[in-house]
Amino acid sequence: MAKLPGLDLATETDRICERLREATLRTLRRRGLVVAMSGGIDSSVCAALAVRALGKERVFGLLLPERDSSGASSRLGRLMAEFLDIEHALHDISSTLAAIGCYSEQEEVLRRVLPGFGGGWKFKLAIVDLMAGRIAVTHLVAEDPAGKRYDQRLSPTDYLKIVAATNFKQRVRKTIEYYHADRLNYAVVGTPNRLEYDQGFFVKNGDGAADVKPIAHLYKTHVYDLARHLGLPESIVQTTPTTDTFSLAQGQDEFYFRLPYGQMDLALWHLNEGLSAAELAREIGCDEATAERTYETIRAKRRTTAYLHAAPILVEPVPQVSR
Amino acid sequence: MSDIKTQIRSFIDKNFMVPASLGLKDSDSLLDHQIVDSTGFLELIHFVESDFGISVDETEMVLENFESIDSIARFVTEKRSATSVAGA
Numbered sequence: 001m002a003k004l005p006g007l008d009l010a011t012e013t014d015r016i017c018e019r020l021r022e023a024t025l026r027t028l029r030r031r032g033l034v035v036a037m038s039g040g041i042d043s044s045v046c047a048a049l050a051v052r053a054l055g056k057e058r059v060f061g062l063l064l065p066e067r068d069s070s071g072a073s074s075r076l077g078r079l080m081a082e083f084l085d086i087e088h089a090l091h092d093i094s095s096t097l098a099a100i101g102c103y104s105e106q107e108e109v110l111r112r113v114l115p116g117f118g119g120g121w122k123f124k125l126a127i128v129d130l131m132a133g134r135i136a137v138t139h140l141v142a143e144d145p146a147g148k149r150y151d152q153r154l155s156p157t158d159y160l161k162i163v164a165a166t167n168f169k170q171r172v173r174k175t176i177e178y179y180h181a182d183r184l185n186y187a188v189v190g191t192p193n194r195l196e197y198d199q200g201f202f203v204k205n206g207d208g209a210a211d212v213k214p215i216a217h218l219y220k221t222h223v224y225d226l227a228r229h230l231g232l233p234e235s236i237v238q239t240t241p242t243t244d245t246f247s248l249a250q251g252q253d254e255f256y257f258r259l260p261y262g263q264m265d266l267a268l269w270h271l272n273e274g275l276s277a278a279e280l281a282r283e284i285g286c287d288e289a290t291a292e293r294t295y296e297t298i299r300a301k302r303r304t305t306a307y308l309h310a311a312p313i314l315v316e317p318v319p320q321v322s323r
Numbered sequence: 324m325s326d327i328k329t330q331i332r333s334f335i336d337k338n339f340m341v342p343a344s345l346g347l348k349d350s351d352s353l354l355d356h357q358i359v360d361s362t363g364f365l366e367l368i369h370f371v372e373s374d375f376g377i378s379v380d381e382t383e384m385v386l387e388n389f390e391s392i393d394s395i396a397r398f399v400t401e402k403r404s405a406t407s408v409a410g411a
Contacts, residue, residue, distance in 0.1 A: 128381070135361075135364045135368070135384045135385065135386065135389060136361050136364075137365065137368075137381070137384055138365070153381070155365075155369050156362065156365040156366045156369050157369075159362075159365065160362070300354075300360065300361070303357060303360065304360040304361060304362075
């Protein structure tokens with residue numbers, strides 16, 4: 001399979017660690033770093049880089065599962081924290097999410113859209129665009145306890161309500177991360193890779209909030225390369241990226257990216273390098289029209305998600321505190 | 324048809340705040356002019372279903388039917404006439 005040009009992993013590791021040290025101790029004036037560890041490749045690499053930059057005594061890991069998390073995420077998160085030998089804590093956020101209405105708000109939509117929805121059912125959101133000029137539409141995909149699948153297009157109101165309720169998960173996690181950061185006088189690490197950061201695959205004031213984002217400039221392919229270079233456990237390196245957000249397992253390419261991450265990486269890299277759609281098509285083995293649509297999708301996502309990156313808008317600058 | 328176009332334009336103006344300086348024509352692409360994004364298309368589809376009383380099939384959710392005010396109006400008109408023929 002086609003792959004991105006390789007990174008000098010030793011040099012890149014040193015560069016990131018130096019930046020992390022400087023950012024944490026000098027720029028942010030904090031004494032260490034808090035990393036929420038999902039067991040996925042990105043947070044695992046960030047935690048390993050944090051330990052390499054500051055030492056294991058200055059890194060605090062958090063495992064923040066909820067009732068829809070896969071068992072694997074907590075197991076792998078714990079494995080990684082133990083592998084790094086860092087202090088860590090587990091907070092199951094299910095009861096907080098229940099109290100704030102995350103599950104009940106989701107279920108209000110689910111019961112209305114899918115009569116019969118109840119205990120033992122699982123669900124996820126999935127994008128259906130089917131390429132070739134189709135408008136991307138989000139579907140509710142549910143599975144009853146007997147394993148029967150249901151697939152239902154959602155109205156904009158219902159779609160937005162499910163997304164809004166689900167975003168409680170990332171925002172509650174971030175609240176807990178900052179509790180520990182405040183208590184320890186640490187900074188919070190954000191763990192997006194370049195694909196996620198560029199395409200806005202994060203929740204504003206949720207997983208998008210952080211003090212430092214050490215791998216936001218790295219393509220996901222390079223994050224995997226770095227994981228191997230840092231000697232992370234094979235079970236971490238072998239994990240398939242999932243959102244780990246809905247009760248029914250959901251791939252990132254199913255919910256947000258239209259292609260598997262390897263191909264999305266290549267598409268983003270080709271676009272960033274100013275290479276043509278024809279060159280991308282040759283590289284990933286699709287026709288030129290598909291490659292051009294992929295480019296357009298990337299550009300459209302940048303426009304749509306620009307507000308996620310934006311600082312609050314002021315009527316006029318306040319120069320005394322603006323950077 | 325012109326009444327349909329007026330309703331569509333009114334919905335677009337109200338929801339997406341199209342600057343007058345843009346001089347948006349009925350034939351202009353809503354996508355190319357960055358007026359409608361993916362959630363906006365969902366809202367547009369929901370709008371034509373609820374306000375014009377038609378049902379948009381998944382196979383009809385293509386840019387050809389939702390690219391511009393002209394194409395949306397043409398799609399709505401065709402759907403309505405197909406529905407009235409089927410119901411006759």
